[in-house]
Amino acid sequence: MTEPIYSPAPDRYESGMTYRRSGRSGLLMSALSLGFWHNFGSISDFQNCKAMMHCAFDNGITCFDLANNYGPLYGTAEETFGRLMDVSMRPYRDEMFITTKAGYDMWPGPYGNWGSRKYLISSLDQSLRRMHLDYVDLFYSHRYDPETPLEETLQALVDIVRRGKALYVGISRWPMEAASFAYRYLRERDVPCLCYQGKHNLLVRDDDDINLAADNGAGYVGFSPLEQGLLSGRYLNGIPTDSRMARREHLTSDRLTPELLDKIRSLNEVASQRGESLARMSLAWVLANPKVSSVIIGTSSVEQMKDNLQVLKSAPFSTEELQRIESILK
Numbered sequence: 001m002t003e004p005i006y007s008p009a010p011d012r013y014e015s016g017m018t019y020r021r022s023g024r025s026g027l028l029m030s031a032l033s034l035g036f037w038h039n040f041g042s043i044s045d046f047q048n049c050k051a052m053m054h055c056a057f058d059n060g061i062t063c064f065d066l067a068n069n070y071g072p073l074y075g076t077a078e079e080t081f082g083r084l085m086d087v088s089m090r091p092y093r094d095e096m097f098i099t100t101k102a103g104y105d106m107w108p109g110p111y112g113n114w115g116s117r118k119y120l121i122s123s124l125d126q127s128l129r130r131m132h133l134d135y136v137d138l139f140y141s142h143r144y145d146p147e148t149p150l151e152e153t154l155q156a157l158v159d160i161v162r163r164g165k166a167l168y169v170g171i172s173r174w175p176m177e178a179a180s181f182a183y184r185y186l187r188e189r190d191v192p193c194l195c196y197q198g199k200h201n202l203l204v205r206d207d208d209d210i211n212l213a214a215d216n217g218a219g220y221v222g223f224s225p226l227e228q229g230l231l232s233g234r235y236l237n238g239i240p241t242d243s244r245m246a247r248r249e250h251l252t253s254d255r256l257t258p259e260l261l262d263k264i265r266s267l268n269e270v271a272s273q274r275g276e277s278l279a280r281m282s283l284a285w286v287l288a289n290p291k292v293s294s295v296i297i298g299t300s301s302v303e304q305m306k307d308n309l310q311v312l313k314s315a316p317f318s319t320e321e322l323q324r325i326e327s328i329l330k
């Protein structure tokens with residue numbers, strides 16, 4: 001049976017999504033980005049991937065975050081993305097801000113990992129082929145490489161922009177000293193670092209990287225805002241069989257200690273008193289920092305995405321609520 005052609009919601013830019021400037025650039029990011037790390041690989045149901053993509057776009061999400069090795073299997077989240085471009089999203093390419101990365105192990109041998117020019121440039125070429133794109137909007141160095149001269153990695157980023165394969169570049173998980181060097185090196189070559197991507201959530205704070213990015217005119221994009229689902233209602237009553245923890249994908253059950261569960265339960269009470277889910281409150285807490293340009297959510301269903309989108313209606317935190325949250329987590 002032929003599927004109906006996708007028509008995005010006509011009111012997608014009036015449905016409550018906000019857009020935040022990335023540092024001192026001209027680029028606005030949707031406050032929520034959709035991440036493809038999990039739930040979009042070759043083991044995932046394509047119809048569900050498509051439903052989540054359309055739900056995101058219909059609700060004003062314009063930023064989509066990928067990496068060469070997202071899946072599982074490696075590369076297959078980018079392939080799913082390419083399929084989504086082909087089946088429905090291609091007419092909206094100019095409304096989308098698409099990012100990918102390289103830095104972790106991707107293919108065997110000495111050229112498929114870390115930060116050499118050889119790896120970064122060939123990896124981006126592969127990503128573009130998988131995603132069926134001519135260029136990405138932003139290419140990230142996914143991690144700092146202590147053994148490659150920083151100049152080599154950074155010059156590869158500069159050249160990627162000069163060749164038109166990415167419009168902007170960014171860094172993720174670089175230690176502060178190396179990040180300072182990167183901000184300076186890129187600025188001096190007129191390819192300023194658009195943003196830093198790091199993990200910032202109620203359990204894992206990244207204030208130093210956020211402030212360093214802001215001081216250098218770069219934005220900050222936060223990943224794993226729910227600490228992979230721990231900061232939601234997902235594990236309040238055991239480990240659901242369809243959860244990331246049950247699948248043992250980067251989240252193992254030893255994380256769920258009785259102490260942590262107590263904290264999650266107490267946080268959930270604060271969220272209930274605010275009239276929202278714990279996931280929504282956890283996202284609201286990250287977005288309360290105006291230096292955060294966008295928060296990348298990961299979802300396994302449209303229901304989760306709709307819950308997370310409700311954060312756009314969240315009330316600001318009162319001083320008492322913030323104090324209560326801090327006393328739970330200390």
Ligand SMILES: NC(=O)c1ccc[n+]([C@@H]2O[C@H](COP(=O)([O-])OP(=O)(O)OC[C@H]3O[C@@H](n4cnc5c(N)ncnc54)[C@H](OP(=O)(O)O)[C@@H]3O)[C@@H](O)[C@H]2O)c1
Pocket residue numbers: 034035036037038039065066142172173197198222223224225226227228229230232233234242243244245279280296297298299300301303304305307308
């Ligand atoms: N730069 C880097 O090194 C790096 C590292 C990690 C991630 N990232 C990026 O950040 C993105 C997000 O990371 P993440 O997936 O770890 O984000 P996350 O938001 O911390 O965790 C997502 C998981 O939380 C659960 N969840 C989401 N919304 C929920 C809701 N409303 N209620 C209950 N459970 C909910 C789902 O778990 P279930 O699957 O169990 O349903 C979902 O898969 C990635 O896709 C990637 O783009 C970047």
